[in-house]
Amino acid sequence: MLTLHQVANGIIRRAEGRYDVLSAETVGLLLPEAEHASCFFRLKRSGIKEAGWRTILLIELPISSVQAAFHWAADVRDVLPEPETADLYMFLMISNITDNQATRIETDDRFCRKMVVRESEEVMDFLDRTFLAALDPPGDIETFNDPLLSALAELSAAHPWVSPHIIDWKNQLLSTNTGADVVQTLKASLSYSEEQ
Template identity: 40%
Template structure:
């Protein structure tokens, strides 16, 4: 079955901080809310080490057509109506549509009504799909030093455009931008002790 193969492809790449729980009466009842136009599974996950509560509900659906995927979206709405608070805040729809284009996938993901949606893109592997979700394994600590954070990259780019923007100025700006202050206070921190003039 297509949906079982898709789910199985996540197992090796899921974040070890989460564990997939055995089906419960509730998850089985939620699956029964799904129509016959698409394949549906309900996965409950919780953080490792938590024995009570803390479930996240993942609705997994496979539809052959974009039209049939509408039923999966209605299913997500029905599940939200059935679940009690605060579980409604932790519903995720993982959706695969056999005939969907990339534009279709992006449009569906952009709509977060009822729940957060992740739609499998054309030719996307289970591993690549999972990396876009909260189930993704954390970055290997050995790789963190190799990754440039966006702020540092932006400051380096600015230094290429403005010769006066020295490494000392970059460090000063970075510290100010990371301080959490805003408005006039941030502007004052940034402009304080700038070593050169803007061009």
């Protein structure tokens, strides 16, 4: 079973480059404390001013104390300003829990969205079930069922000279840059390729 420290470190690593991670004190919120080993994270999309905050409550407890975790979530929800209450998540690490019990807890969305770490899960496998899922699929780019990646893989197969540009093009197409900026970047890489 994973520890609170392992999951907390995994959250920080997975958020890196995607989210700004701040403590509640930094943004002026006094969140209630839990009765069990716990911590919380406040995440906001990096580089997007109007992005909202997501709050993750991380708690480690025995199955007999699950109701205490729910009370903590309700207390935290009462403190959060609207519309942040819609982006409240609780990651639970419960010792000796069965998959059926974990699934039952996850389907209960009162107070917040809940995710339960399974006994056999690794940190990144657990986070892949949350909004912190990895952006890039593991393995071969062509085996993943993503329309953009599939189209770029087909383009690369048909025109091998574009292969070195695929990753940059994907990043440009998924960026928050304006359409004109993306076109200029793509055009610049094509001009460079023609010169080569």
